[in-house]
Amino acid sequence: xxxxxxxxxxxxxxxxxxxxxxxxxxxxxxxxxxxxxxxxxxxxxxxxxxxxxxxxxxxxxxxxxxxxxxxxxxxxxxxxxxxxxxxxxxxxxxxxxxxxxxxxxxxxxxxxxxxxxxxxxxxxxxxxxxxxxxxxxxxxxxxxxxxxxxxxxxxxxxxxxxxxxxxxxxxxxxxxxxxxxxxxxxxxxxxxxxxxxxxxxxxxx
Amino acid sequence: xxxxxxxxxxxxxxxxxxxxxxxxxxxxxxxxxxxxxxxxxxxxxxxxxxxxxxxxxxxxxxxxxxxxxxxxxxxxxxxxxxxxxxxxxxxxxxxxxxxxxxxxxxxxxxxxxxxxxxxxxxxxxxxxxxxxxxxxxxxxxxxxxxxxxxxxxxxxxxxxxxxxxxxxxxxxxxxxxxxxxxxxxxxxxxxxxxxxxxxxxxxxxxxxxxxxxxxxxxxxxxxxxxxxxxxxxxxxxxxxxxxxxxxxxxxxxxxxxxxxxxxxxxxxxxxxxxxxxxxxxxxxxxxxxxxxxxxxxxxxxxxxxxxxxxxxxxxxxxxxxxxxxxxxxxxxxxxxxxxxxxxxxxxxxxxxxxxxxxxxxxxxxxxxxxxxxxxxxxxxxxxxxxxxxxxxxxxxxxxxxxxxxxxxxxxxxxxxxxxxxxxxxxxxxxxxxxxxxxxxxxxxxxxxxxxxxxxxxxxxxxxxxxxxxxxxxxxxxxxxxxxxxxxxxxxxxxxxxxxxxxxxxxxxxxxxxxxxx
Numbered sequence: 001x002x003x004x005x006x007x008x009x010x011x012x013x014x015x016x017x018x019x020x021x022x023x024x025x026x027x028x029x030x031x032x033x034x035x036x037x038x039x040x041x042x043x044x045x046x047x048x049x050x051x052x053x054x055x056x057x058x059x060x061x062x063x064x065x066x067x068x069x070x071x072x073x074x075x076x077x078x079x080x081x082x083x084x085x086x087x088x089x090x091x092x093x094x095x096x097x098x099x100x101x102x103x104x105x106x107x108x109x110x111x112x113x114x115x116x117x118x119x120x121x122x123x124x125x126x127x128x129x130x131x132x133x134x135x136x137x138x139x140x141x142x143x144x145x146x147x148x149x150x151x152x153x154x155x156x157x158x159x160x161x162x163x164x165x166x167x168x169x170x171x172x173x174x175x176x177x178x179x180x181x182x183x184x185x186x187x188x189x190x191x192x193x194x195x196x197x198x199x200x201x202x203x204x205x
Numbered sequence: 206x207x208x209x210x211x212x213x214x215x216x217x218x219x220x221x222x223x224x225x226x227x228x229x230x231x232x233x234x235x236x237x238x239x240x241x242x243x244x245x246x247x248x249x250x251x252x253x254x255x256x257x258x259x260x261x262x263x264x265x266x267x268x269x270x271x272x273x274x275x276x277x278x279x280x281x282x283x284x285x286x287x288x289x290x291x292x293x294x295x296x297x298x299x300x301x302x303x304x305x306x307x308x309x310x311x312x313x314x315x316x317x318x319x320x321x322x323x324x325x326x327x328x329x330x331x332x333x334x335x336x337x338x339x340x341x342x343x344x345x346x347x348x349x350x351x352x353x354x355x356x357x358x359x360x361x362x363x364x365x366x367x368x369x370x371x372x373x374x375x376x377x378x379x380x381x382x383x384x385x386x387x388x389x390x391x392x393x394x395x396x397x398x399x400x401x402x403x404x405x406x407x408x409x410x411x412x413x414x415x416x417x418x419x420x421x422x423x424x425x426x427x428x429x430x431x432x433x434x435x436x437x438x439x440x441x442x443x444x445x446x447x448x449x450x451x452x453x454x455x456x457x458x459x460x461x462x463x464x465x466x467x468x469x470x471x472x473x474x475x476x477x478x479x480x481x482x483x484x485x486x487x488x489x490x491x492x493x494x495x496x497x498x499x500x501x502x503x504x505x506x507x508x509x510x511x512x513x514x515x516x517x518x519x520x521x522x523x524x525x526x527x528x529x530x531x532x533x534x535x536x537x538x539x540x541x542x543x544x545x546x547x548x549x550x551x552x553x554x555x556x557x558x559x560x561x562x563x564x565x566x567x568x569x570x571x572x573x574x575x576x577x578x579x580x581x582x583x584x585x586x587x588x589x590x591x592x593x594x595x596x597x598x599x600x601x602x603x604x605x606x607x608x609x610x611x612x613x614x615x616x617x618x619x620x621x622x623x624x625x626x627x628x629x630x631x632x633x634x635x636x637x638x639x640x641x642x643x644x645x646x647x648x649x650x651x652x653x654x655x656x657x658x659x660x661x662x663x664x665x666x667x668x669x670x671x672x673x674x675x676x677x678x679x680x681x682x683x684x685x686x687x688x689x690x691x692x693x694x695x696x697x698x699x700x701x702x703x704x705x706x707x708x709x710x711x712x713x714x715x716x717x718x719x720x721x722x
Contacts, residue, residue: 082357085364161368166310204309 040170040198042086043157047172051192052096055176056104059097064178064187065106065151073107075178076149079115084159084172093174097153110149151187152179166200234526234542235273235328236641243645246281247520249712252683254646255281255290262294269318269331272301273642276338279345280646284517284708286680286717288352295346298334302342305333319387322599326542327640336377336584337577338644339369340444347447348515351704351719356454363451366444373439377587384591391598398605402612408533408605410597412590420529424545425589431548431582435471439584442471442478443575443651449481453507454702458488468574469494477572477653505657509701512656512664514558516571516707516714519551519649522581524641539604542639543596546585548578551649553670553709560659571652571707578649596639603633648709658703662696666705668714676713685715694718 029035036046059065065073077098080090098109111120118124127143129135155176162169171193178188242257258278265271279294308314314331321329334342343366350358369376392409399408415421436442445468452461462485469482484502486493505511524544531539556571607629614625667690668675677692678685696703700720708715 082361083364085361085368087358087361163372200307201309203311205313 038196040168040196041161043084043088043092043172043194045092047194048092048096051174051194052093052100054192055093055174055190056097056100058190059101059176059178059188060104060106062188065101065104072105073151074147074149075101075107075109075151075153076181077109077114077119078152078154078179080154080176081156084157085161086159088157090155090157093155094153097176107151110147112146113149115154150181152181153177154179166202167197168200169195169197171195234638234641235270235643236523236525236645239277239645242277242281246284246646247710249678249710249715251281251285251680251708251715255285255287259294262297269329270642272298272305272334273332273644275301276334276342276644277646279342279349280644283345283348283352284646284680284715285683287683288349292346292349292353295342295349298342299346302334302339305331325636326638327596327599328638328642330640332642333380335643336373336439337441337580337647339376340366340373340441341644341647343369344444344447348704348706351721352706352717354719354721356702356721360451360455363447367448367451370441370444370448373441377439377584381588381591384595388591388595388598391595391602395598395601395605398602398609401609402605408601410531410594410601412594415593415597418529418531420527420545421543421593424527424543425586428546428582428586428589431546431578432586433471433576433579433583435473436576436579436583439580439587440467440471441575441580442468443577443580445471446478446574446651446653449485450513456508458485461485462489462491472574475572475574477574477655481655503655507655510658512558512658512696512703512705514556514569514571514654514656514705514707516553516556516652516654516709517648518553518652518707518709520549520710521645521647521649522549522578522643523547523645524639524643526639526641528637528639533604539600540633540637541596541600542637543593544585544639544641544643546582548582549649551709552711553668553675553714555652555668556654556707556714557667557669558654558656558705559665559667560656560663561661562657562659567656569654569656571654573650574653575651576649577647577651581643581647600637603636607633658696658700662698662700664694664696664705666692666694666716668707668709675709678713678715680715680717688713692716696720697722 031045031049034046036044038044038046065075067073075098077094080094082088082090101107102109112118112123123141123146126141130137130140153176155174158173158175160171160173162171172195174192174194176190176192177186179185180187239258239261242254242261245251245257246254255278258274258281261274262271262278265274275294275298279291279298282288282291282294318330343362347359347362347366350356350362395408402408416425445464449461449464449468452458452464461481465478465482465485468478472478479497479500480503483493483497483500484507485491487502523546525547526542527545528540528542530541533539557568558570559566559568561567610629611622611625614621666677668677674690676688676690679687679692679694694705694716696718697720699722702721704719704721706717706719
């Protein structure tokens with residue numbers, strides 16, 4: 001009888017443990033570490049970091065941004081086309097690149113124009129203040145003073161998914177280009193490949 | 206006696222747990238459960254229907270029926286004009302399908318659900334969505350993104366939709382294989398139970414035997430008649446059309462041509478499909494079939510200054526419960542409940558869009574691009590042999606257990622035997638419920654049209670049916686802002702691409718206009 005009670009208690013205990021699960025409290029992780037989650041279908045933050053770092057390195061190493069006249073090249077961030085089956089915010093890549101480019105001192109980016117219109121509308125808005133009686137016209141930014149971009153950063157992200165049995169796979173191909181807007185020629189190009197695989201467990205909850 | 210009594214409490218507990226975990230459809234079939242909300246929907250009260258479905262989603266959260274209610278809520282919310290709310294419901298549906306697909310091959314939840322279905326019916330198994338559901342989910346999600354003015358978001362959903370469409374046959378075959386394995390193991394269990402009876406005659410049933418029943422035969426044959434043999438391999442022409450629109454908008458005519466070839470194979474008589482085929486073939490230098498040489502391509506771009514019209518017409522297909530009984534040697538009679546397809550005719554002939562062009566007036570009529578009744582019937586027809594065999598084997602499992610219990614009670618005395626008869630009879634009656642779960646708010650057919658954005662940006666819409674012109678309702682954020690038999694729409698000056706979504710119900714056709722700048 002005692003043995004049966006112990007057995008029952010053990011079964012209930014195991015069942016309770018399984019129902020309750022074994023979760024962890026929310027906690028911070030180091031974004032530069034490998035502690036982040038890795039999922040097959042998504043581009044995780046670590047993937048953006050790897051892609052950004054590689055693009056920045058090859059772009060800066062290529063020397064295309066360096067000028068002899070002492071000025072800095074002005075770059076506009078055009079469109080990074082999302083051709084994947086995931087909703088992604090491509091700013092996670094472009095913002096990383098623009099920040100690194102700015103830090104390198106080789107180029108500067110414009111927010112007055114981008115692939116999806118002005119990134120910061122203020123440049124255009126402040127010029128309209130010339131018609132507003134509230135403002136001292138001498139202090140209003142004049143027309144024709146904004147600096148047009150010389151280069152454009154664009155790209156595309158493509159995804160291919162494959163599934164075989166319990167194994168699923170995602171292959172992301174990120175292609176970035178830097179175009180000289182004067183000539184229309186691509187002065188720098190690079191690819192980043194991300195391949196991920198996962199196997200569905202045979203036994204589980 | 207002592208042994209029999211001891212079995213009752215765990216059995217009652219198991220049944221109670223199954224009822225809690227599986228949703229109400231184990232007792233009341235899903236079609237009946239949603240009849241009130243569905244009637245609201247088809248009476249043109251989309252908002253009321255969406256609220257009713259929303260309440261069901263909350264009430265059935267965590268049960269095996271949740272996905273079905275999410276799909277219904279998402280549709281009703283979208284048609285009511287709440288694309289954002291619709292997307293929340295469809296996000297949940299998407300999560301549930303993925304979660305189901307990513308479960309371990311052998312998982313404890315499945316074991317539990319299987320045990321539940323063994324003591325109740327197939328409604329105890331979680332509803333994981335039919336192939337049609339999975340295809341249409343991403344199409345509706347694309348509509349939601351368009352409703353929120355997010356074209357790139359819509360294109361992501363169209364890509365997902367393509368993936369599901371491509372994998373449809375594989376997903377279906379996996380589902381059939383799972384069912385086959387379940388039938389095999391249930392048959393094995395049944396044969397063990399049958400060995401305890403004095404006679405084993407009629408303790409197993411094949412599909413061929415079941416097909417001898419008039420009701421099963423009728424369901425099988427009518428599904429075959431309803432399905433379209435051109436829609437082979439569970440292909441859905443609407444998905445191919447949406448995929449082509451995606452490629453048109455991306456300026457990828459080569460890939461659009463691939464979709465057009467598939468679409469033309471499925472809907473060769475559709476004037477819209479023919480024109481799109483010729484347009485894509487002309488752009489890519491591809492072969493144009495002889496019978497299409499007289500068909501003119503579209504003379505306007507398909508990725509800019511264009512209007513796409515999607516017309517969801519009529520009441521979608523659904524399942525109703527059908528029951529039949531068989532007389533078997535070891536038990537007086539046994540009742541089976543199974544789902545039968547219900548199909549309605551589309552309400553409206555088409556939508557007519559009038560617009561001015563070069564001093565004259567043009568009119569464009571929507572043309573059929575997909576018969577959703579046929580897509581549904583095709584899947585049902587292919588699924589019926591394994592589905593009905595599984596129902597039969599599962600019903601036999603319960604009947605065999607009842608017969609063994611009655612035989613055991615008989616040995617205890619007449620009183621026990623009568624009590625066992627009543628108890629098992631009531632139990633069999635209570636759980637003899639067909640699995641009628643499906644997405645019922647889909648349309649009977651989909652029509653479409655394409656036209657250039659007119660110079661004056663003015664469009665006039667009308668619709669007609671067998672009783673003449675129908676009422677048109679312009680919807681915005683859950684409200685009917687205008688209603689007329691002739692609806693004028695003025696597109697905004699900055700609009701580059703416009704989508705007109707129409708939902709035809711008996712009361713008329715509801716219009717939503719999504720403009721992409």
